[in-house]
Amino acid sequence: MTEIKASMAGNVWKITVDEGEKVESDQDVVILESMKMEIPIASETDGTVKELKVSEGDFVNEGDVIAVIE
Amino acid sequence: MINKILIANRGEIAARVIRTCKKLGIETVAVYSEADQKAPFVSMADESFLLGPPRVQESYLDTEKIMPIAKKSGADAIHPGYGFLSENGSFAEMCEQAGIRFIGPSADVMEKMGSKIAAREAMEKAGVPVVPGTDGAVASSDEAIEIARDIGYPIMLKASAGGGGIGMQVVNTDQELIKAFESNSKRARTFFGDGAMFMEKKLDHARHIEIQLLADSHGNAIHLFERECSIQRRNQKVVEEAPSSFISDETRQRMGETAVKAAKALGYVSAGTIEFLVDEQENFYFLEMNTRIQVEHPVTEEITGLDIVEEQIRIAEGKELSIRQSDVKIDGHAIEVRIYAEDPETFFPSPGHISAFELPDGEHIRNEAAVTDGYDVTPYYDPMIGKLIVKGADRSEAISLLKEALLTYKVEGIKTNIPMLKTVADHEQFKNGNTTTAFVETYYLPMIQTN
Numbered sequence: 422m423t424e425i426k427a428s429m430a431g432n433v434w435k436i437t438v439d440e441g442e443k444v445e446s447d448q449d450v451v452i453l454e455s456m457k458m459e460i461p462i463a464s465e466t467d468g469t470v471k472e473l474k475v476s477e478g479d480f481v482n483e484g485d486v487i488a489v490i491e
Numbered sequence: 492m493i494n495k496i497l498i499a500n501r502g503e504i505a506a507r508v509i510r511t512c513k514k515l516g517i518e519t520v521a522v523y524s525e526a527d528q529k530a531p532f533v534s535m536a537d538e539s540f541l542l543g544p545p546r547v548q549e550s551y552l553d554t555e556k557i558m559p560i561a562k563k564s565g566a567d568a569i570h571p572g573y574g575f576l577s578e579n580g581s582f583a584e585m586c587e588q589a590g591i592r593f594i595g596p597s598a599d600v601m602e603k604m605g606s607k608i609a610a611r612e613a614m615e616k617a618g619v620p621v622v623p624g625t626d627g628a629v630a631s632s633d634e635a636i637e638i639a640r641d642i643g644y645p646i647m648l649k650a651s652a653g654g655g656g657i658g659m660q661v662v663n664t665d666q667e668l669i670k671a672f673e674s675n676s677k678r679a680r681t682f683f684g685d686g687a688m689f690m691e692k693k694l695d696h697a698r699h700i701e702i703q704l705l706a707d708s709h710g711n712a713i714h715l716f717e718r719e720c721s722i723q724r725r726n727q728k729v730v731e732e733a734p735s736s737f738i739s740d741e742t743r744q745r746m747g748e749t750a751v752k753a754a755k756a757l758g759y760v761s762a763g764t765i766e767f768l769v770d771e772q773e774n775f776y777f778l779e780m781n782t783r784i785q786v787e788h789p790v791t792e793e794i795t796g797l798d799i800v801e802e803q804i805r806i807a808e809g810k811e812l813s814i815r816q817s818d819v820k821i822d823g824h825a826i827e828v829r830i831y832a833e834d835p836e837t838f839f840p841s842p843g844h845i846s847a848f849e850l851p852d853g854e855h856i857r858n859e860a861a862v863t864d865g866y867d868v869t870p871y872y873d874p875m876i877g878k879l880i881v882k883g884a885d886r887s888e889a890i891s892l893l894k895e896a897l898l899t900y901k902v903e904g905i906k907t908n909i910p911m912l913k914t915v916a917d918h919e920q921f922k923n924g925n926t927t928t929a930f931v932e933t934y935y936l937p938m939i940q941t942n
Contacts, residue, residue: 430842431870432546455870456832456840458725 423466425488427481431455436477442470444490451475451487464490493517493568493592493808497561498536500572501551502861503877504784505532508570511800520564522557524550526869530861538564545871551575554582561591568592568807570800574873577783578605594807596761596782603757604780608651608689614777617756619749622647622768622776624691632672636665638690645693648672650679650686657682659726661693694768696927699723700735700775701766702750703791703799704759707806712754713816714747715791715799721926722915724838729908729931730915731787732826733794736886736924742773749775751816762788762803768928786829786878789857793825793882824886826893828912830877830900832868835911836939842870846904851896855882868905876902886924890916911935 434454438444449461450470468490475487496512497520498505505521509532512519521536526545533539540560542550550556552575561569569586571577571594580598587593595601604610608628611621623642628651629635639646648671650658658679660671672688680686698721706712719735720728734743750765764785766778788799797814805813832841848864860877862868868876881896883889894916900909915921920934927933 429840429870431840456842456872456874458840458874460839 422471423464423468423490424486425450425462425464425490427453427483427485427487428462429453429455429460430482431460431480433475433477433479433481433487434459436473436475438470438473438488440470440473444468444470453481462487464488466490493804495520495564495566496568496570496594496804497522497557497564497566497591498532498570498572499551499557499576500570500574501527501530501532501872502875503532503859504572504786505530506535506861507859508572508800509535511798511804514798515801515804517804520560520566522551522560524871526867526871529863529866531863532861540564545869547575547871554585558585558589561586562589566591568594568804570594570803571783573781573783573786578781580605592807594761594803596759596763600757600759601782604782606651607649607653607779608687610780611689611777613757614753614780617753619753619765619777620775622691622694622778625689628687628689629672632669635668635672635688635690639665639668642690642692645695647691647693648675649689649691650675650683651689652683652685652687653679658688694770694776696771696929697768698735698737698926699728699766699778699928700738700746700769701764701781701785702746703785703788704750704754704763704765705799705802705806705812706754706759706761706763707812708760708809709811710755711812712751712759713812713814713819714750715795715797715819716821717743717746718787718790719926720787721928722921722930723928724931728787728829729831729912730826730828730926731790732824732886732889733790734821734824736824737926738769738773742769742775746775753777753780761806762799786875787827789859789878789880790825790827793857793880794821794823795819796822823882823884824889825880825882826886826889827878827880828893828897828916829875829908830879830902830912831874831908832876832905833874833908834906835908838908840870840874841906842868842874843905844868845876845902847901848903849899849901850877851879851899853892853896855892856896857881876907887922890922914938 431453495518521539580602703715722730857880
């Protein structure tokens with residue numbers, strides 16, 4: 422089980438996967454928006470999205486868990 | 492006469508406008524979001540009002556909050572700064588209807604120039620050369636490919652309503668074009684509510700050179716020469732200077748005259764800027780018109796001795812320009828660098844707490860800072876936390892002073908692009924004036940990759 426964490430503070434602009442969906446390493450899971458820039462957050466491993474911890478529009482701080490991949 | 496100005500903006504530009512108002516004896520009203528409570532511009536103003544939560548839709552873009560404050564405070568004019576509501580025609584109209592002067596051009600001109608496609612058409616009509624490209628919006632990626640056959644790659648794909656580099660991409664092949672067309676059109680729809688795309692030939696080794704204009708409501712228009720803003724990252728400017736060391740006096744004069752002619756043809760009133768791309772043979776092509784004050788206006792102020800914000804206010808009061816074209820002279824060379832809260836290598840944003848902040852100080856060093864010691868840089872707004880402007884008798888003197896000033900510019904606690912700016916200021920190609928829009932990709936990025 423791996424956690425995907427926010428690399429910086431920002432708003433969750435888009436979630437590009439659903440819970441239960443299979444993802445590959447380097448696949449974008451969430452797109453954060455910070456300081457007028459979009460920052461894609463990718464999964465570091467192959468696996469299945471076990472849980473999404475955020476919703477679109479949420480504010481996250483650096484290090485917050487965005488999703489759990491199993 | 493204008494007696495009280497509400498500044499519908501934040502950061503360094505709000506502080507900048509307040510400074511000129513104080514000089515002119517005009518009262519000031521600041522509006523701010525919850526994220527900006529401790530920002531310097533809030534305490535500088537005579538009065539300040541909280542707008543609401545940090546997000547721009549609930550604060551700096553929320554006209555339903557801003558207009559009642561303007562009325563309640565008795566402001567007789569609104570200065571929109573840059574970004575936010577500065578190029579919003581319906582906001583300008585709202586101000587006029589409320590009997591409050593909008594410091595800027597008419598809603599009509601603003602809207603025309605806000606659509607890149609309409610702006611291209613208007614400029615062509617006014618006899619201003621435009622970059623080879625499409626006359627109107629491109630309907631589909633199939634049509635885009637057909638057009639690409641005519642123009643030839645590389646091509647710059649742009650969203651008509653775009654800005655700040657969003658919805659814009661260089662493409663080199665049909666495959667890239669198809670992919671980029673869909674994704675940028677979608678992004679433009681999300682960001683600007685308009686997915687219309689157009690195409691222009693991407694000019695290699697081009698420079699970004701723009702002409703500052705002043706036009707009054709009596710039909711007078713003059714230019715304040717050019718600014719060269721070629722060094723950019725993510726299609727956003729980083730280093731700006733005036734005058735350009737690249738163009739000849741003859742080109743300078745032709746560009747200025749062309750811009751003035753365009754302003755008159757448009758019936759433009761207020762300060763404004765026409766941006767051009769200039770190729771290696773000094774041919775210039777219209778890029779876009781900015782109908783507001785620009786971030787880089789201080790370099791023009793430094794070489795002309797004029798206060799552009801003051802001119803904007805005078806023009807809004809209905810006064811005639813107090814200067815003629817022949818009064819405007821270039822004195823020395825000025826360089827501005829934008830200080831961004833971002834990683835100097837990836838250009839990713841770096842919000843956070845500023846634990847130490849110290850500005851360089853000295854003759855011919857000018858600071859426009861948006862933050863102070865102990866300030867929290869939030870992720871809600873643009874990453875620019877300040878601007879450093881230096882002036883020298885000539886370009887090499889200005890570069891030396893820039894290097895010196897950057898050495899004492901201290902920002903701790905967050906990442907900034909200061910290391911990048913130091914590298915640029917020290918770079919042989921920068922010193923030689925080889926400042927094309929490809930500078931960052933050609934010289935800077937390869938350098939940090941090898942280190």
